Amino acid sequence: MAMTRDALLNQKGGVAKTTTTLHLGGTLAAAGRRTLLVDLDGQGNLTTALKLPRLNPAGELTLARAVLEGCDRAGAQSLVRRHSENLWVIPSALDLFTLPRQLHSARSKEERLSWVLEHLEDGFDHCLVDCRPALDVDTDNVLRWAHDILIPVDVDEFSIEALELLLGQVQTLVRETRMAPPRYRGLVINRVARPFSGFHQAVYDALHRLPLPVVGEIPLRTAVAEAKNQGQTLAQYARTADVARMFRDLAVKAGYLPEAPAA
Ligand SMILES: Nc1ncnc2c1ncn2[C@@H]1O[C@H](COP(=O)(O)OP(=O)(O)OP(=O)(O)O)[C@@H](O)[C@H]1O
Ligand SMILES: [Mg+2]
Structure with a gap:
């Protein structure tokens, strides 16, 4: 099976x-x-949620430097840290904050992340890139590399406008760089707190009317913060909690895992 991107x-x-x-x-x-x-975000929230150290731009290769300067297979592999069984991470580093500015003047500026991540194709079944909240040249790099896009959303006033902007950006990139259009796995509606007000119900309904499938719905739960405090994933920290089951449902509905056989 080829690595999913x-x-x-x-x-x-x-x-x-x-x-x-x-x-x-x-x-x-x-x-x-x-x-x-x-972790493609200089804030490093993914890295710290797993209690991994950030990469150190002064002493080791970082993802930003690999993207800007290029790297060989061994260089790409040196970015990867093991968290636990079957789970590896390329941690954040502070130089990710300046990556977009530096990429703007680089040659083949939208292709360079692909050149790094393609070295890692053989080692993994799935690769998930956590993007920072931006539509900039670094996120264009992710779109050039990705085969699939999964869009986390919340039930909020600006959710629909944000999605229209995002879909437009992808269309522009497809047109301007003549890339194959990525597939959308769909939307995951996050931080769902019921009962909804009338306004939130209207946004929730509007999200279901978009031409993208809703492949997951994750409620607001304290287990999410607790798992983060422990540096664990919910599958490790609270395997039997309803929210862990909802992430399993998402993995099935979005096409990563097969349907569990009926008990
Ligand atoms: N289902 C949930 N239940 C409770 N808290 C949640 C849930 N999902 C997310 N959170 C919390 O909401 C906050 C925002 O989540 P997160 O950092 O994943 O968003 P993000 O989209 O990555 O943010 P950014 O745009 O800054 O990168 C975090 O404190 C996170 O722990
Ligand atoms: Mg984030």
């Missing part, structure tokens, strides 16, 4: 891109899939 993308902040990457990744790892998570 997924971008978890939404320029809207705080919609649980990092949380979805973390716990979908944890679910896949628990199902025996060799899973690589890439």
Whole structure:
């Protein structure tokens, strides 16, 4: 099976891109899939949620430097840290903050992340990239590399506008760079707190009317913060909690895992 290449993308902040990457990744790892998570955000929330150290630009190769300067296979492999069984991470580093600015003047500026990640194709079944909340040249790099896009959203006033902007950006990139259009796995609606107000119900209904399938719905749960405090994924920290099951449902519905056989 070829490695799946997924971008978890939404320029809207705080919609649980990092949380979805973390716990979908944890679910896949628990199902025996060799899973690589890439923290492409200088904030490093994915890295710290797994209690991994950031990469140190002063002393070791970082993802940003590999992207800007290029690297060979051994260089790409040196970026990868093991978290637990079947779960690996390319951690964040502070130089990711300046990567977009530096990429703007680079040659083949949208292709360079692909050149790094393609070295890692053989080692993993799934690769999930946690993007920062932006539509910039670094996220264009992810779109050029990705085969599939999974979009975390929340039920909020600006969710629909944000999605229209995101879909437009992908269309522009497809047109301007003549790339094959990526597939959309669909939307994951995050931080769902019922009962809804009338307004939130209207946004929720509007999300279901978009031409993208809703492949998951994750409720607001304290287990999410607790797992983060422990540096674990929900599949490790709270395997039997309803929210862990909802990430498993997402993994099936979005096409990563087969349907569980009926008991
Ligand atoms: N289902 C949930 N239940 C409780 N808390 C959650 C849930 N999902 C996300 N959170 C919390 O909401 C906050 C925002 O989530 P997260 O950091 O994953 O969003 P993000 O889209 O990655 O944000 P950014 O745009 O800054 O990268 C975090 O504190 C996270 O722990
Ligand atoms: Mg994030």
